[in-house]
Amino acid sequence: MKPRLAVHKFSSCDGCQLSLLNLGATLPLVAELVDIVHFAEAGPVAEDARVDIALVEGSVSTPAEEARIRAIRDNSTTLVAIGACAVSGGLQALRNLADADDWKHAIYARADQIDTLATATPVAEHVRVDFEIWGCPVNSRQVVGALRDLLSGVSPKPSREKVCTTCKQLGLPCVTVARGEPCLGPVTNDGCGALCPALGRGCYGCYGPAGTLNTDALARQMSALGLDGRSIARRFAQINSHAPEFSAAAGARKDG
Helix, strand or coil: CEEEEEECECCCCHHHHHHHCCCCHHHHHHHHEEEEECCCCCCCCCCCCEEEEEECCCEECCCCHHHHHHHHCCCCEEEEEEEEHHHHHHHHHHHHHHCCCHHHHHHHCCHHCCCCCCECCHHCCCCCCCEECCCCCCCCCHHHEEEEEEEECCCCCCCCCEEEEEEEHHHHHHHHHCCCCCCCCEECCCCCCHHHHHHHCCCCCCCCCCCCCCHHHHHHHHHHHHCCCCHHHHHHHCCCCCCCHHHHHHCCCCCC
């Protein structure tokens, strides 16, 4: 009997689930390894099923999601948070830096009908998470690799290569040196193959803080490029604002 897998969505854009669907010919190979019992985006729906592995996309942003993530944890042997929203709150965690109630009244005609928490938080702030895979969206190959490791009884190892390292391996010119572009590559894990630098854009930090990093030095470099404190803070807080390293770097400069 094959291990049972569920893919759950919380507050998110569905990008990480789409990354899995975009595996193309590799997706049926995943189905040969596991019995996919719940993956609403792909078809099967059995949200309350007991499974060996649960992949969770999205942040916890509503009271209903608080209850649902606890139920999923109870029904799962192994729970894996996938993507920036599940791991660090994602873009919607930017609301944690302001008053969520003010935003509701500014955006919705009937704010009283919006049932939401004051904050959008990572899955790990609510239940035990066995493994996290960063990314916005997640790298589908990393997810498949982690699944293979788990099914083999091996603890998955997170990627620790920085975006800067990948740029050097690919022979890409440094966008900061060559173009004066602010770039989070020196403090960010690679998972995209240095996609933005390859297109002449600075890294946005999609794959979260690297294992070793110096945000102070990078902030000084950004300041030398002409960015003020608030602009630097926005760079660090944009996608993974709830990651402690990026949160601290943003907080230290938000009033500058």
